[in-house]
Amino acid sequence: MNFLFLVHRFPKDRLGILENDMVKVLSEKGHQIVVICPVEEQETELYIDKNIKILYVKTEKYINTNSKLKKAFTVFSRPYILEKNIKKYFKNEKFDYIVGYTPFMANANLILKLKKLYRAKSLLFLWDIFPQNAKDLNLIKNKLIFNYLKYSEKKMYCTFDKIICNCEGSK
Numbered sequence: 001m002n003f004l005f006l007v008h009r010f011p012k013d014r015l016g017i018l019e020n021d022m023v024k025v026l027s028e029k030g031h032q033i034v035v036i037c038p039v040e041e042q043e044t045e046l047y048i049d050k051n052i053k054i055l056y057v058k059t060e061k062y063i064n065t066n067s068k069l070k071k072a073f074t075v076f077s078r079p080y081i082l083e084k085n086i087k088k089y090f091k092n093e094k095f096d097y098i099v100g101y102t103p104f105m106a107n108a109n110l111i112l113k114l115k116k117l118y119r120a121k122s123l124l125f126l127w128d129i130f131p132q133n134a135k136d137l138n139l140i141k142n143k144l145i146f147n148y149l150k151y152s153e154k155k156m157y158c159t160f161d162k163i164i165c166n167c168e169g170s171k
Contacts, residue, residue, distance in 0.1 A: 001096040002032040004114065006082070008101065010037040010054055012047065022099075027052050034093065036086055038078055046089055057085045079110040086114065095120045100160070102126050108152065108159040115159075124160035 005023055027033050033052045038059040047054045059081050060074040095118040100111060102124065111122050130153065134140045140149070157163065 002094055003034070003097050003099055004086075004090070004093075004095040004118070004120070005033065005035045005099045006101070006110075007035060007037050010035050010056075012049070012054075023052060034090060034095070036082060038082065044085060055085060055089055057082055079107040083110055083113055087117070091117075094118065098122045100124050102130060102156075108155040111156070111159045121161045122159065124156070124163045126163055126165045 003023075003026060010020060010023075023033050023035060027050065035052060035054040037054060037056050039056045040059065040061050042056060042058065044058045045056045047056060059078045061070055095114075098111060098114050098118065098120050100107075100122065114120065115122055130149070134149075135146055140146050
């Protein structure tokens, strides 16, 4: 099978990160893997490691900035930048599954467009309950912003064909 992974980090050494472990296992079982990963400090680059294609896509700063305005711009522009680059590099590919992770790589509109483009199923790994966790940590105080993010969260859950939660008792 062919998998398109949307991850928020994918170090080239691939040590000790859950996204990397799943990619590695699937690759070792003979599946074709493409990984899309936003980066801030380098230009867009297609990197091939054995039979795994990794597209590092340059986006605006999110982690390496303290500006809330810059972070918000990045959150809203990133899906469009990723979509543009995915189409540029992998337009003629065939994917059976599109895999996203919460909170950063589960943008409902991006997933819907990719599902349609590739006629693929989608799978969400639910690691973080955002925006509730940010509200609980007092990082989101504005009710309007929180409500918009809750709306986006609900839309995201409806977009994916399957949701997997990595916790005891999950099925």
